Amino acid sequence: MDAKPIVVCTWNESQGGLTVGAEEALTLGRGVAGATGAKLRLLVLGPLPEAAMETAGRFGADAVDWIEDAALEAFSPDAYVEALAGYCQQESPALVLFNQAADTRLVAPRLAGRVGAGVVMNGVDVSVGEGGGLQATASAYGGDTQMVYELSGAPSYVVALSANALLPEPAEGGPTEPECRVISSDLSGVQERVRVIEQARAEGPRLEDADIIVSGGRGLGGPENYKLIEQLAEALGGLAGASRPIVDEGWVDSSQQVGLTGKITRPALYLAAGISGASQHMAGCSAAKTIVAINSDPDAAIFRYARYGLVGDCLEILPELIRAARQ
Amino acid sequence: MRIVVCVKEVLDPDAVNNYALAGRLEIGEDGKSLTQTTIPRLMNGFDEQALEAALRLRDAGVECRIGAVSVGPDTATILKHAAALGADEIAALPMDDPTPDYHVAAALLAAYIRSSGDADLVLCGRQASDDDQGVVPALICEALGMPLVTNARAIELAPAADEPTLRITRVTPDGDEVVEVSCPAVVTVSNELGEPRYPTAAKKIAARRMKPEIITPEGLSLPAETLRPRVVAQRQFVPTVAGDCEFVPGESPAELAEALVARLRQDSLIQ
Numbered sequence: 001m002d003a004k005p006i007v008v009c010t011w012n013e014s015q016g017g018l019t020v021g022a023e024e025a026l027t028l029g030r031g032v033a034g035a036t037g038a039k040l041r042l043l044v045l046g047p048l049p050e051a052a053m054e055t056a057g058r059f060g061a062d063a064v065d066w067i068e069d070a071a072l073e074a075f076s077p078d079a080y081v082e083a084l085a086g087y088c089q090q091e092s093p094a095l096v097l098f099n100q101a102a103d104t105r106l107v108a109p110r111l112a113g114r115v116g117a118g119v120v121m122n123g124v125d126v127s128v129g130e131g132g133g134l135q136a137t138a139s140a141y142g143g144d145t146q147m148v149y150e151l152s153g154a155p156s157y158v159v160a161l162s163a164n165a166l167l168p169e170p171a172e173g174g175p176t177e178p179e180c181r182v183i184s185s186d187l188s189g190v191q192e193r194v195r196v197i198e199q200a201r202a203e204g205p206r207l208e209d210a211d212i213i214v215s216g217g218r219g220l221g222g223p224e225n226y227k228l229i230e231q232l233a234e235a236l237g238g239l240a241g242a243s244r245p246i247v248d249e250g251w252v253d254s255s256q257q258v259g260l261t262g263k264i265t266r267p268a269l270y271l272a273a274g275i276s277g278a279s280q281h282m283a284g285c286s287a288a289k290t291i292v293a294i295n296s297d298p299d300a301a302i303f304r305y306a307r308y309g310l311v312g313d314c315l316e317i318l319p320e321l322i323r324a325a326r327q
Numbered sequence: 328m329r330i331v332v333c334v335k336e337v338l339d340p341d342a343v344n345n346y347a348l349a350g351r352l353e354i355g356e357d358g359k360s361l362t363q364t365t366i367p368r369l370m371n372g373f374d375e376q377a378l379e380a381a382l383r384l385r386d387a388g389v390e391c392r393i394g395a396v397s398v399g400p401d402t403a404t405i406l407k408h409a410a411a412l413g414a415d416e417i418a419a420l421p422m423d424d425p426t427p428d429y430h431v432a433a434a435l436l437a438a439y440i441r442s443s444g445d446a447d448l449v450l451c452g453r454q455a456s457d458d459d460q461g462v463v464p465a466l467i468c469e470a471l472g473m474p475l476v477t478n479a480r481a482i483e484l485a486p487a488a489d490e491p492t493l494r495i496t497r498v499t500p501d502g503d504e505v506v507e508v509s510c511p512a513v514v515t516v517s518n519e520l521g522e523p524r525y526p527t528a529a530k531k532i533a534a535r536r537m538k539p540e541i542i543t544p545e546g547l548s549l550p551a552e553t554l555r556p557r558v559v560a561q562r563q564f565v566p567t568v569a570g571d572c573e574f575v576p577g578e579s580p581a582e583l584a585e586a587l588v589a590r591l592r593q594d595s596l597i598q
């Protein structure tokens with residue numbers, strides 16, 4: 001009998017592409033499929049993005065499974081969970097991998113609950129353990145620790161990969177030519193139980209997409225000083241972010257929070273002023289290519305992650321940085 | 328209406344952070360639990376805010392009975408804290424494993440809710456600050472066939488609805504979204520809800536005398552199948568951070584700033 005397939009689940013994001021992180025999940029899935037002799041499939045819910053077949057091939061998938069249904073056109077947790085549960089019953093995957101975005105949190109653990117699968121979120125790795133079964137590594141305590149979980153005892157597993165778990169790597173030896181299988185589903189009985197009354201409206205560019213981010217934390221001392229962060233961000237052509245305490249204090253809007261329970265960003269440059277570097281904050285910026293930290297405490301944790309460090313009072317340094325950046 | 332708030336005891340995450348920063352976070356002989364006995368144990372912060380959300384509904388005039396329930400080895404302290412804050416009933420579901428499987432915890436919580444007279448609203452934290460999983464509420468909602476709304480910053484009763492309906496403002500990466508859902512439902516609460524209240528001294532004293540109702544798996548007559556772990560923690564470790572920080576030299580703020588900008592331009596990170 002064939003090993004049960006490894007499935008990477010994705011859906012169309014508004015830009016018409018695959019969900020962010022699909023390539024990372026395919027990379028990891030390919031490794032697990034290779035190690036267990038299983039097939040790798042890309043499962044697409046809703047409209048098939050133009051890039052799906054090409055991406056699946058480039059990352060070595062054997063098939064693209066496509067569930068098309070009017071109920072899946074826009075994100076709808078009830079319909080998505082139902083469609084996925086039907087798919088799992090029909091195809092019995094060993095592992096369904098998701099990339100972890102806010103929407104995934106509404107789907108992945110519910111799918112596990114619906115079909116009796118085991119679930120691990122915040123995954124950073126899935127591998128074959130010593131006993132031959134799968135094991136997942138996930139971050140805990142915001143990243144202060146990592147936990148290795150043995151995945152045994154359930155018929156299938158659902159794992160969501162943290163945004164920064166690994167880098168995508170196309171298949172060695174060139175692209176495969178995956179077949180496209182249309183999977184039927186009956187979602188006529190599903191009605192979304194959560195009714196949206198007022199849609200979220202993101203205004204302007206998103207931190208997740210920013211190339212340069214300047215963030216401020218409690219070290220700014222007071223809400224009036226956050227304007228220094230905004231001015232420096234503007235001078236550098238970037239966006240302004242924040243740590244959680246100053247969001248909780250109401251200095252800035254929660255949409256600017258970077259971290260485990262805020263935005264997961266991956267800019268080329270992340271400049272943190274007056275931020276201590278707690279794991280839960282770093283979870284949202286440690287994938288930055290270059291981190292710069294300004295902190296008055298030379299022993300602050302943030303310097304362990306930083307490429308460049310400035311020890312000093314950020315209220316004195318930020319105005320000088322704004323000046324220097326504008327020159 | 329009946330509101331059940333699921334509360335979990337965790338190690339104080341700030342203390343864990345401090346140990347981690349000092350490089351003194353250690354894993355015990357079992358290879359999977361943190362050993363520092365000096366780290367205080369407390370109610371998961373988001374769960375305290377979930378309870379606060381329930382209390383605010385009551386303050387807003389919603390007639391309700393609020394229960395707090397917890398699965399864990401020794402949950403009396405946080406349950407008494409819940410009572411001091413205003414919970415009417417407290418229930419403990421003992422479980423010894425220091426790193427319990429959250430599928431089992433969710434199965435116990437769902438069975439308790441069903442057997443204790445159901446709930447119109449189940450409130451949870453958005454995630455537990457130890458495992459950060461955020462899956463227990465989803466597993467409960469599936470076990471009970473209820474809808475799930477995550478990351479609430481405000482919960483109120485929708486006006487002029489035929490059946491009890493909640494209007495919930497939820498935090499999303501794209502800003503706030505307002506949704507409505509009919510009861511019963513599972514709702515998770517995020518830190519944007521704001522500061523939870525403190526218990527008054529009188530309520531603390533009264534709560535000290537309250538004993539949680541102890542409910543065993545046998546009492547819930549759960550099939551053994553539901554109590555079988557699905558993900559078993561094998562090992563916990565402290566990942567290393569490779570630091571290579573170059574401290575930018577400079578006597579004055581202006582010198583520091585100029586030196587940094589020069590480096591960032593050299594690295595083509597800024598223009």
Ligand SMILES: Cc1cc2nc3c(=O)[nH]c(=O)nc-3n(C[C@H](O)[C@H](O)[C@H](O)COP(=O)(O)OP(=O)(O)OC[C@H]3O[C@@H](n4cnc5c(N)ncnc54)[C@H](O)[C@@H]3O)c2cc1C
Binds near residue numbers: 217262277312455
């Ligand atoms: C479950 C959970 C989820 C969380 N999620 C997030 C999250 O998503 N995002 C997040 O940010 N946090 C999050 N946190 C909180 C996190 O643990 C830290 O408490 C928080 O990141 C600290 O913010 P801070 O660095 O601004 O403040 P502090 O830790 O108070 O640090 C302030 C820093 O400023 C420095 N400083 C003071 N004065 C000056 C000055 N004049 N000039 C320069 N430096 C100065 C100090 O030396 C210190 O290092 C979460 C916590 C938990 C438990």
Ligand SMILES: Nc1ncnc2c1ncn2[C@@H]1O[C@H](COP(=O)(O)O)[C@@H](O)[C@H]1O
Binds near residue numbers: 334373396460462
């Ligand atoms: N052992 C437990 N006892 C009571 N509630 C729990 C327990 N574990 C998780 N929860 C609830 O589920 C939420 C999410 O937990 P988790 O899925 O572990 O991140 C918590 O904030 C609690 O509200």
